[in-house]
Amino acid sequence: MKHISFGDAGKLLANLLDRYEAKPGVAALFGYANEAAFSSVEARDRFIETLRKAEKLGAVKLEKARASADTALRIRLVDVDILYRHLGRVPxxxxxxxxxxxxxxxxxxxxxxxxxxxxxxxxxxxxxxxxxxxxxxxxxxxxxxxxxxxxxxxxxxxxxxxxxxxxxxxxxxxxxxxxxxxxxxxxxxxxxxxxxxxxxxxxxxxxxxxxxxxxRMPQPLQLSGPIAIDGVILPTLSYYGFPPDQAATIGLSHAVDYVLTIENYTSFIRHARECNGSQKGLVLYTAGFPARSHLRQITRLCREAGTACYHWGDLDAGGVRIFRHIEKALQAQGVQLQPHLMDAAILTQYGVAAVGRSPLPPQGASGSAIEHLWCALRETGLVLEQESLSPRLPG
Incomplete structure (x- = not known):
């Protein structure tokens, strides 16, 4: 065992209290004199004199240690309360x-x-x-x-x-x-x-x-589809962005064939431009893990759309967590969420070995629509970023 040795008596006594406070249940605490630290015989004498004062009060006891020559003197803590008073230190x-x-x-x-x-x-x-x-x-x-x-x-x-x-x-x-x-x-x-x-x-x-x-910086609620604001139909654009505090005014100008939530920005933009030019779907960007205010509007719009709802995200631990979070919120509203481009076959065909990725939670996907992917991730050790796939219509 490596001994804790000192050439300064005050620091030695304070260290005994520090270690007592860190582990008050320890049976015995010792400090040792560092003989090599003394610049002269007088310096060692002053060191011993300081310790003898504490010993005379009953706070410590000086002993001869069974150790190498440079740590021959051992100081044992005897009464912690006395040492506190002697040093003027509050426990x-x-x-x-x-x-x-x-x-x-x-x-x-x-x-x-x-x-x-x-x-x-x-x-x-x-x-x-x-x-x-x-x-x-x-x-x-x-x-x-x-x-x-x-x-x-x-x-x-x-x-x-x-x-x-x-x-x-x-x-x-x-x-x-x-x-x-x-x-x-x-x-x-x-x-x-x-x-x-x-x-x-x-x-x-x-x-x-x-x-x-x-x-760190709230995202606007971004979505693609036939949008109306307080009943006023907006002109057709690839996608829109709305301040979070005004998102409750968003509605659909006409019925859609599907609702799709998308985890990552690039995939959202690509789907909006490449697959939703006809405005037949409502596509919502979750910005990763959706903020509660965003999730509130997502669940509202999914419920009001009254059609099949899907989520597309990364095929990894984070993607599973995000899917489950949205799925639970929608289930509370009586809406079922289905995975889009998130299945074992795609993972097996395009996935790469997971390196430095966070592990899957040990439980939580049982009974979920994402359970099959969750099992495949565990069994294969593969992952896949959704940006690796080209967008396509769900269903």
């Missing part, structure tokens, strides 16, 4: 309790906040980060709690529209760049505070935030 759990007291009284947080704060306190007392927040960083903790509460308010507001990171931060009274630095902590704590709104664990941080309509 970390007392400091943390003082730091977190006001957080337990923050308004508009659920009962689950107490358990979360208890876990943070226990970790900080051991000088360990929790939920990605460094020990004693109360400024970041406050921002994370405010941002997590802001996400929940958006989840509860059916009128919430897509918003960018900076604007969202300002809306909950944090610094405008807080979410840039704390995004993963916000998602982690939100899922603990509000388990009923927990996002799937398979989503990465940006995907999870996007489900609340929070993204």
């Amino acid at each position: 970390s759990h007392h400091q943390v309790h003082t730091l977190l007291t006001d957080f337990y009284e923050l308004p508009n947080l659920p009962e689950t906040a107490r358990e979360v704060l208890d876990e943070i306190g226990a970790a900080w007392s051991r000088n360990v980060r929790k939920f990605g927040i460094m020990p004693n960083d109360t400024a970041s903790l406050k921002d994370v709690l405010l941002l997590a509460r802001g996400l929940q308010e958006r989840a509860s507001d059916p009128a919430a529209v897509a918003i960018d990171f900076r604007s969202f931060c300002r809306s909950v009274n944090t610094g405008s760049k807080a979410l840039d630095h704390l995004a993963s902590s916000v998602v982690a704590i939100h899922s603990r505070l509000y388990p009923g709104q927990r996002t799937p664990e398979s989503l990465d941080t940006d995907e999870a935030l996007a489900t609340f309509g929070v993204s």
Whole structure:
């Protein structure tokens, strides 16, 4: 075992407390004198004198170690409370309790906040980060709690529209760049505070935030087809883009043969131009994982169209997650979603070996229309980006 040795007695004693706080259950803690660190006999004498004072109080005990010559002197922690008093140091759990007291009284947080704060306190007392927040960083903790509460308010507001990171931060009274630095902590704590709104664990941080309509720069709702705004028929264009907060005014000017949601931008543009010139389909760009405000309009338009609905995305773990997310939202509205150009045969014919891709979730596709692709991805180890395929009409 490598010994922790010091030429500074004060640092040695402080290190004993640091290690005690990190692992309070350890039976015995030792520090060692680094004989090579002493510049003179007098320097070593001062080192020993400092330790003898602590030993006389009963805080530590100096022992002769069974070690190499440069670590012959061993210092054993005897009474941690005495050492705290001797060094004038407040135990970390007392400091943390003082730091977190006001957080337990923050308004508009659920009962689950107490358990979360208890876990943070226990970790900080051991000088360990929790939920990605460094020990004693109360400024970041406050921002994370405010941002997590802001996400929940958006989840509860059916009128919430897509918003960018900076604007969202300002809306909950944090610094405008807080979410840039704390995004993963916000998602982690939100899922603990509000388990009923927990996002799937398979989503990465940006995907999870996007489900609340929070993204680095919100995408317009882009679609192709026979569109009317508040009943006013628009001229025929390959595709349109609408501000998210005005997308509720979008409707169909006439019936369509199909609705197709598309994950990636290039494939959306190609399908709109190459396959939908006749305006017989309603084609919607999801921008990857759709924001809640976008998904709300997608489900509305699919329901109002009253025709077959399809989704086309990447043939990989992310594509499966996106399909399942949209599928579940449509099922809640009584609409069935079918995969388009997303099947085992296409994967086998055109797929390439997955390299550095995120693994498939171990479960979640059972009973889904995407189950056969999900199984093929697991069995073959192949993936395929949808841009590798030319667009074609569904059905």
